[in-house]
Amino acid sequence: xxxxxxxxxxxxxxxxxxxxxxxxxxxxxxxxxxxxxxxxxxxxxxxxxxxxxxxxxxxxxxxxxxxxxxxxxxxxxxxxxxxxxxxxxxxxxxxxxxxxxxxxxxxxxxxxxxxxxxxxxxxxxxxxxxxxxxxxxxxxxxxxxxxxxxxxxxxxxxxxxxxxxxxxxxxxxxxxxxxxxxxxxxxxxxxxxxxxxxxxxxxxxxxxxxxxxxxxxxxxxxxxxxxxxxxxxxxxxxxxxxxxxxxxxxxxxxxxxxxxxxxxxxxxxxxxxxxxxxxxxxxxxxxxxxxxxxxxxxxxxxxxxxxxxxxxxxxxxxxxxxxxxxxxxxxxxxxxxxxxxxxxxxxxxxxxxxxxxxxxxxxxxxxxxxxxxxxxxxxxxxxxxxxxxxxxxxxxxxxxxxxxxxxxxxxxxxxxxxxxxxxxxxxxxxxxxxxxxxxxxxxxxxxxxxxxxxxxxxxxxxxxxxxxxxxxxxxxxxxxxxxxxxxxxxxxxxxxxxxxxxxxxxxxxxxxxxxxxxxxxxxxxxxxxxxxxxxxxxxxxxxxxxxxxxxxxxxxxxxxxxxxxxxxxxxxxxxxxxxxxxxxxxxxxxxxxxxxxxxxxxxxxxxxxxxxxxxxxxx
Numbered sequence: 001x002x003x004x005x006x007x008x009x010x011x012x013x014x015x016x017x018x019x020x021x022x023x024x025x026x027x028x029x030x031x032x033x034x035x036x037x038x039x040x041x042x043x044x045x046x047x048x049x050x051x052x053x054x055x056x057x058x059x060x061x062x063x064x065x066x067x068x069x070x071x072x073x074x075x076x077x078x079x080x081x082x083x084x085x086x087x088x089x090x091x092x093x094x095x096x097x098x099x100x101x102x103x104x105x106x107x108x109x110x111x112x113x114x115x116x117x118x119x120x121x122x123x124x125x126x127x128x129x130x131x132x133x134x135x136x137x138x139x140x141x142x143x144x145x146x147x148x149x150x151x152x153x154x155x156x157x158x159x160x161x162x163x164x165x166x167x168x169x170x171x172x173x174x175x176x177x178x179x180x181x182x183x184x185x186x187x188x189x190x191x192x193x194x195x196x197x198x199x200x201x202x203x204x205x206x207x208x209x210x211x212x213x214x215x216x217x218x219x220x221x222x223x224x225x226x227x228x229x230x231x232x233x234x235x236x237x238x239x240x241x242x243x244x245x246x247x248x249x250x251x252x253x254x255x256x257x258x259x260x261x262x263x264x265x266x267x268x269x270x271x272x273x274x275x276x277x278x279x280x281x282x283x284x285x286x287x288x289x290x291x292x293x294x295x296x297x298x299x300x301x302x303x304x305x306x307x308x309x310x311x312x313x314x315x316x317x318x319x320x321x322x323x324x325x326x327x328x329x330x331x332x333x334x335x336x337x338x339x340x341x342x343x344x345x346x347x348x349x350x351x352x353x354x355x356x357x358x359x360x361x362x363x364x365x366x367x368x369x370x371x372x373x374x375x376x377x378x379x380x381x382x383x384x385x386x387x388x389x390x391x392x393x394x395x396x397x398x399x400x401x402x403x404x405x406x407x408x409x410x411x412x413x414x415x416x417x418x419x420x421x422x423x424x425x426x427x428x429x430x431x432x433x434x435x436x437x438x439x440x441x442x443x444x445x446x447x448x449x450x451x452x453x454x455x456x457x458x459x460x461x462x463x464x465x466x467x468x469x470x471x472x473x474x475x476x477x478x479x480x481x482x483x484x485x486x487x488x489x490x491x492x493x494x495x496x497x498x499x500x501x502x503x504x505x506x507x508x509x510x511x512x513x514x515x516x517x518x519x520x521x522x523x524x525x526x527x528x529x530x531x532x533x534x535x536x537x538x539x540x541x542x543x544x545x546x547x548x549x550x551x552x553x554x555x556x557x558x559x560x561x562x563x564x565x566x567x568x569x570x571x572x573x574x575x576x577x578x579x580x581x582x583x584x585x586x587x588x589x590x591x592x593x594x595x596x597x598x599x600x601x602x603x604x605x606x607x608x609x610x611x612x613x614x615x616x617x618x619x
Contacts, residue, residue: 024077024472024588026480028429031469034071034456037062037084040465041069043097044456047104048446050536050553051075052589053132054454055110057102058468059093060085066093068100068114072132075448076481076588076619077472086134089126089142091118098123099154103165105187106554107582108132111165112142113157119147125155125169127185138189145183146196150174152181156212162219162245163187167197170209170225178207180225182247198247200256202228208239214275216302219245222281224273226265227258236264238271238285242304251304259298262311263287276330278302282337284326285312295326295341297358308362315339315356318369321376322346323354327395329388333540335360338415340386340395343376350376353384355395355415366419373413373427378403383443387453389475391417394453396430396445396473400437407437410455412473423477430471430479433461441466449536449553450590450616451475452482472588481588484510484618491541491550491594493611497602498525498567501547502610504595508572511618512587517573519558521595521610524567530597532558532571534583538592538614545605550612551592556583563597587619 025032035041039061047055052075059066062084069085093116100114110130115123128142136142145167146152155169164186171179183197200223202208209229214222222242228234239256241249251257264287265271271285279302286295296312316323325342336359343352353374357365364370373395374381380400386393396412410430414422421427431440438461445455456470474482487510493501502524508516519532537553556579561569578584585591595610602608 023073023079024480026478028432028471028479029434031431031471032077034058034468034470035060035069035084036462036467041468042442042458042466043100044442044444044458044468045100045102046444046446046454046456047102047110048448048454049104049108050106050449051586051591052448052450052452052536053108054446054470055102055104056456056468056470057110057112059097061465063090066097068112070110070112070130072110073470074586074588076586080132081134086130088112088128088130089116091116091141093117094123101156103157103159105129105159105165106163109137111157111159113145113155113167115153115155120149122149123152124148125152125167127157127165127167129189138185143185143189143191144195146181148196158213158215158221160215160219160221161217164192164219166213166215166221168211168213168223170207170211171199172207172209177202177205178209178230180208180211180223182223182243184247193247200225200241206230206234210270212270212273214273214281216242216275216279220250220279222273222275224271224281224283226271232267234264235261237261238265238283240281240283240300240304257300257304257306259283259300259306260285260296260311263289272326272328274328274330276335277332278335282328282330284328284339286324286326292346293322293324295323295339297326297328297337297339299337299360307360313358313362313364315341315358315364316354316368316370318343318354320346325384327384327386329386329393331388331391331393334391336365338386338388338393340384340393340397342381342384343374345376351379351381352376353381353395353397355386355393355419357419371415371419374399380405383441385443385445387445387447389414389447389451392422394447394473396443396453396455398440398443402437404437406439406441408440409437410440410443410457410471412453414475414477425477428473428477430455430473431457431459431469481619482616484616487613487615489611489613490538491612492548493523494547494608496525496546496599496608499523502567502595502597502608504593504610504613506613506615510615512575512585513619515575517575517615518570519573519593519613520568520570522566522568524563524569524595524597524610525599525608526563526565526567528563528598528600529560530563530569530595531560532593532595534558534591534593536589536591538612544609545607546599546602547609549594549609551594554582556580569595585617587617590614590616
């Protein structure tokens, strides 16, 4: 079975802290507190690991000035650091906060980028990497990305598939031409470029800004930005450029692609950028043609060519209604764009929420008007968010049923591929305090590999300065840790030299505390050897040797086992002793399993695989 050791996909990817009592609450009035310290906790961010753990980050004023904190919850919602989080940086911070960013590496580390004033009164940019054990991978003071006297705010980051991380931000000089700055750090924190990174310059005396970045295959990345944000009258056009791992521009002969230049996007508006999963990107924005706001989307393929007509496709043609603040995600593998957006009458006295799906060819799928999730009424909605879910989507937003802003609930709905709401009882209330609602802000969300959605937000229910709360929403519309369904098989176990093919099975318990799950296989080649292997994600069948690979997201191998004379094998899992620390299984997480075995007489692959088993683990 020595050939199995060379399988490139079988590498560890994630790490879990020790199991604790489940903390994801099922109560929309309680939710899960992340930071409830004195004074202000604000500007939350959230990221997710392959096995369903969630990183939460925020600015925190519990002491003098703002500091940066993080917390890690395991898949069941248990705090992995001390209550109210792990202090990342207490370096001096401006009293006026700007935006920042957080992403998650394949091994579960959190990568953070933010600004502070440790180097002087201007803002400089700093990056940190924190492991799930709380170690500061890039040192206690992180890595300095910029050091100069210019104003630099609101950096963004993305972890790349080569293990490095890319960071972008705008530099606004006191005079002259500005630029978008780009820096890349390898996994150890070594910079690829000189201090302050390389620049994407604007035209003479222009100052580009509002930069964002997403990963592309092969260590490449795509940067979006606004052409010029220097004044109210600046041409705030949307531009994109793709860079390879060496920082060489790939599109349009090195000149950024102009995605939108029909007019200027609104002052202080930040377009939305998402990777398309195929080396290109999707981008969304709003502006007001003929004085009525509309939402638009565009896709660029891996070569940087616009897939939709120049200046984008309108998300909704609903008459007499303004459409603003689009949130987008890309459905895989179709490449369709799902959109959740704000609806408002032209008098700005009634508000609602809509959703749309734009095909990979640029065609509106959920009627030309889109799906109405909230009718136009006196409830004020805001902070629309969306994640692709299977072949559909989950949309979420704040609403204000009392009409008092910013008193709010968190509300969500799941849509299938046709745009039909799946929670037939109506929109699900994720957070609602009674009898009096609390002000909320900054809604953030991520989708886990198991299909749940995890949120965090700024909440004033207990402290008028603001705290951070979180919640898990399951794909059936329930809150908290889900009921544990029986494991289910999927995918294909191809025919082998001795019969119809291998079939995976299970017995025992999916309870982590019971630690009594046994994997089994039948129909494999008799009297040979093989391994059970597992990963966080289930994927569509991909040809592999004589069979199919049906799992992905960082694959881990279990011990070698022998098959019987009938082609059967069993393995008792010991959840307390994973094959690598990165493979620890926790309550609330979901994993996929397969069996890979020798078939020495069957050319050309001389080995085969079973079908796959998806297991949701309970406390």
